Amino acid sequence: MTNIVEKTTEETSGTQELYVLKDVTRAYQMGNNKINALKPINLAIKKGDFVSLEGPSGSGKSTLLQLLGALDSPSSGSIQFMDKFLEQASSNMLTSIRAQQIGFIFQQFNLIPTLNAIENVLIAMVPIKDSNSAKHTKAKELLEKVGLAERMTHLPSKLSGGEQQRVAIARALANSPEVLIGDEPTGNLDSETSAQVMDLLQNLQNENSNVTIILATHNPEVSEFARTRIKLKSGQIA
Template identity: 55%
Template sequence: MTEARPTPDHDPQPQYRLQRVERRYERGGVAVLAVHDLDLEIDAGDFLSIQGPSGSGKTTLLQLLGALDSPTSGSIFFEGQELGQVSDHVLTGIRAERVGFVFQQFNLLPTLTAVENVAIAMVPLKVKSEERRKRAVELLGQVGLAARTEHLPSRLSGGEQQRVAIARALANHPRVIMADEPTGNLDSQNATEIMALLGRLQCDTSVTVVVATHDPEVARHSQRQIVMRDGTVVSDART
């Protein structure tokens, strides 16, 4: 009898596979296990939220997934590569080209307009100036800001600033968006709109979206809800 094989157009490998991941910090001679005993698989195109109280390890996990940090033990496979086994050069490439980051504080450059804030993200990939601007304008259109391209961040609302940050995160065609408390500085209506936008982008572009939040109302918008406590996953549900 022949073994069943996956069809060629179906990729059976998850985008992420985390095995026994631990991230330990030393603080004043005391070890803090920010993340431990963490096993997780994430498929390409998942829209995932990570909930949990303050200090439960959400940001640490996002940083590990985004190759900004490395586990102190265990392994993280991303698109078939073990992050702990590749060179710094490869990690830099992964961060620049395959992952987009969105933060609670938006982190826009205050002296640059919306379109410049998005365009500047393409500089490291050596995209030509006119091309950068063209793509930045398109991305701002995608996030509903076609009429705000020349505004400075100080002239935009919090929700609008976060849309610019999302457009910037998409600039280099990432495979994953990591959003750490993206609605933490927004009122509930803007929070709902930002989550709806992330859901629409995930649907339209198949980018994987991972959102860390302490807010169950925000997490409700995702398709898969993970809850962390004390550095590890305690529940994982699909809606």
């Protein structure tokens, strides 16, 4: 047990915690083999924290992020996200949680190649009930915030890796999420560009201290940006 899981009464009763995981496991069945990707995990993540998930390949980082991102369900245990228990939520509810409260950033950026920068951001606003002009204004503001005011109509193929990841960050922020989840978000970037992306994430959080950031990474320079560093080893918190 690390100090991350030791909770005071104040923390457990207040609204400080965005996630509370109790005895969470995730096993994958592969033919006759069962892979215990996550052994019982107990963990609390505070609202507004900047968390890095570290650990060797296969230690369960992506598996844990998928659970936190409501993309997958645990084999056992409970995952409280704000006022909801994700393991009890219907798939419609999980879809709406993902669309409205979670922003994702991926190693491969995952932009739609046939849409330009602003269209890639706008598409994340489809579930939001707002006028088209309000959405357009917000998408522009987000791209300005990530330093891409001059690149709004560029297709992803006309952007550098760092620029594509900044579009992806703007897209991840389009639904004003509670939490930004990134799986190796700098994994495809050189170290200078990676530092720029991390600076950007840190500045975004300084502007809006309510947004929680959780990143899985192999890169110690990335984890140095985190206030809370969680290390996984063989599916357990090390």
